[in-house]
Amino acid sequence: MIEMKTEAEVAVMREAGRVVATVLHAVRDHAAAGTSLRELDDLAANMLADAGAKSSFLNYHPNWAPMPYPGVLCTSVNDAVVHGIPTEYRLRDGDLMSVDFGASVDGWHGDAAISFVVGNAEQADLDLIATAEEALAAGIAQARPGNRMGDIGHAIGVIGRAAGYGLTADHGGHGIGRAMHEPPHVPNEAPPGKGLTLRAGMVFAIEPMFTAGGRDDYRYGEDGWTIHTIDGSRAAHVEHTVAVTEDGPRVLTVP
Ligand code: MF3
Ligand code: CO
Numbered sequence: 627m628i629e630m631k632t633e634a635e636v637a638v639m640r641e642a643g644r645v646v647a648t649v650l651h652a653v654r655d656h657a658a659a660g661t662s663l664r665e666l667d668d669l670a671a672n673m674l675a676d677a678g679a680k681s682s683f684l685n686y687h688p689n690w691a692p693m694p695y696p697g698v699l700c701t702s703v704n705d706a707v708v709h710g711i712p713t714e715y716r717l718r719d720g721d722l723m724s725v726d727f728g729a730s731v732d733g734w735h736g737d738a739a740i741s742f743v744v745g746n747a748e749q750a751d752l753d754l755i756a757t758a759e760e761a762l763a764a765g766i767a768q769a770r771p772g773n774r775m776g777d778i779g780h781a782i783g784v785i786g787r788a789a790g791y792g793l794t795a796d797h798g799g800h801g802i803g804r805a806m807h808e809p810p811h812v813p814n815e816a817p818p819g820k821g822l823t824l825r826a827g828m829v830f831a832i833e834p835m836f837t838a839g840g841r842d843d844y845r846y847g848e849d850g851w852t853i854h855t856i857d858g859s860r861a862a863h864v865e866h867t868v869a870v871t872e873d874g875p876r877v878l879t880v881p
Pocket of ligand 1 (some may be wrong): 682683684687695700709726727728737738800831833836865
C-alpha cells in the first residue's frame with residue numbers, strides 16, 4: 627500500500643531533508659585525498675546527533691544482507707555503485723565517490739546521494755556524474771500529479787542509455803516516509819505512460835545509478851553489501867527525496 631503524506635507530514639520530511647543535504651555538503655567538503663571513509667562517517671554521525679536526528683541506515687537489516695548496515699553513510703568509491711561501507715580506506719586523488727545518506731526527524735525520513743571526484747578529475751568521470759545529475763533532474767520533473775511512474779523511469783533511462791551507460795539491474799528508487807523504504811519501486815528505466823498514476827501526497831526517493839562500462843549486471847563485494855560493477859568500470863549515483871504536490875515536484879533534500 628502506498629502511504630499518502632499530508633502537507634504537515636511533508637513539512638517534517640522537509641526538515642529531515644534539510645539535515646540530509648547539510649550533512650552531504652559537509653562530507654563533500656571534507657573528502658580529500660588522504661581522508662578515510664570512516665572519518666567521513668564519524669563526521670556525519672556527529673552532525674546527525676547535533677541536529678537531533680536519527681540515521682536511517684545504521685543497523686538497517688534487509689533480509690538479503692548478511693549483517694546490519696554498520697554506518698550512517700554509504701560511501702561507494704570507483705567501481706562501487708551503491709551501499710559501500712565506510713571502511714578505513716583512504717581516498718586517493720581522482721577517486722569517484724558516491725555518498726548516500728538518510729536521516730529521520732520525528733520518525734520521518736529523508737534520503738539523498740551525491741557523486742563527486744576527489745582532487746583531479748578525469749573528464750570521463752565528470753561526464754558520468756553530470757549525466758546522472760541530468761537524469762535525476764529529468765526524473766524529478768516527471769513527479770507531478772497525473773503522470774505515471776513509467777514517466778519517471780523513462781526520463782532517467784533514456785538519458786543514461788543515450789550516453790552508453792549501464793543502469794544496474796533491479797535497483798532504483800522507492801517510496802519513503804515513516805520508513806526509509808516503502809512501496810512503490812521507482813524504476814530507472816520504464817515505458818512512458820505506464821504504471822502507477824502519481825498523486826499529490828506521494829513522496830519518492832529517485833536515484834539514478836549509471837555505470838561507465840554500459841553493463842547492467844553487477845556483483846556483491848565480500849562484505850555482502852557493496853554492489854560493484856561487473857566489469858570494474860566506475861559508477862555514479864545521485865538521489866533526492868521528492869514530494870509530488872499539486873504545484874509539481876518539490877525536492878525535500880536541499881539545505
Ligand atoms: N539510498 C539507498 C537505498 O535506498 C540507501 C541504502 S541504505 C542502507 O538503497 F542502509 F541500506 F545502506
Ligand atoms: Co534511497
